[in-house]
Amino acid sequence: MNSQNFDLNLLRVFDALMREQNVSRAAERLALSQPAVSNALGRLRELLDDPLLVRVGRRMRPTPRALALEGPIRSALQQIEQSVGASEAFDPASSRQRFCIAVTDYVEQLCMPRLLQQLGEQAPAMRIDIRHLSPSLPAEALDRGELDLVLGRFDEVPARFARQHWLSETLLLALRRDHPLATGSMDLPRFLQLRHLWVHGGQTRGMVDQWLGEQGLCRQIAYSTPNYLQAAHIVAGSELAAVLPSQLARYFASLLPLQLFELPFALGPFHLEMVSLVQRQREPALHWLMTQIAAIGQSAPV
Structure with missing residues (x-):
């Protein structure tokens, strides 16, 4: 493969396909048509000489080559986004970004109605996807970019993650x-x-x-x-x-x-925290979102 002729837009498609493992959902994530994503997958398969995603039953599963590429490509995309974002002012009113947050049903009830109200006023096109939070920190999902943020109670948090006190409860x-x-x-x-x-x-x-x-x-x-x-x-x-x-x-x-x-x-009391990757703390959009969530915790009654 000649890297000089490689279309870097295909990396975004690859990342979305690895996250969703479904062409239709990847197209929705990228705001592209399904045929456009299918065509990009075909080009990726040809350029990388690997099927990348293969159908197993009703699902698509990544090949060993795709799994080996997933981490480096996602890391490179995040670095590009951080570099570009650092030189641009974040405008919540025009943001169409999508964030995936893991919480318990209790924290969802406590936080999300107020967050959605704030987003409706300040960032109406921003999307929040909620995932169920397991008892332990979902470190691998944060590493892979499947989760942007988690809100919960954790005993141990590895050093590669930033932890911020959110709320104390009785x-x-x-x-x-x-x-x-x-x-x-x-x-x-x-x-x-x-x-x-x-x-x-x-x-x-x-x-x-x-x-x-x-x-x-x-x-x-x-x-x-x-x-x-x-x-x-x-x-x-x-x-x-x-x-x-x-x-x-x-x-x-x-x-x-x-x-x-x-x-x-x-x-x-027991204490709830916000946890995200340290390297993502400088992302303007994620930083803005965490600021909104932090304010909800600070204003909660004791």
Whole structure:
């Protein structure tokens, strides 16, 4: 292959195809027609002498050659974007950029309605795609550019990532308003009488059970789920109790027949962070978006 005759626009097509592994979705990402992307894929296959993407069942899978090229090509594109962007003023009003963010359903409920309102006023053509956040930091997805940003709670973050405090939260106990034990104050014996719903988020042990275990105690968990939003509805219609982040608990208590209680033991707050690749911190559009999200965290009630 003669690199001097290589159309650099094909690299953007290659990157989109590797991200989406689907010609139609890659075309949508690039704002091109499907035939244009199919034609570009044909040219890439000819220039690189490799099929790059092969059909396996109903999906397209990258070849070993494509996987080997994915990282270097994406890194080169990011460096070009950063170099060009550094010399241009970012205009949110005209931006049509698309960002992929991984969050839990709880953080999505807490942050995204306000973010969408801000984008509607300042960056109406910007697009946000949400992905479900796993319990551990999705480092490989951030490295590959499949994710631009994550918002969550992480114990360990490798040095190649920038981490920024976003929000501190506490926990409250939620019961159905006419629950037999939803009277008076909540003490530890009554807490241990309850049958609990646990929102595990993929963890093996949460803050509550860790504290109880240190005291030689345990609670009865009758139901577990990874979904915070569904938990509130289940509690409102059952005999179960759930420990929920305070802002989420107060939000649902305004909509559902829920009674909230302070926990009968002190756990202290937990902290949520924004995490992205260090090398992408200088990207004007991503920096602007993170500034908007940071402001939402700073204005949240304690």
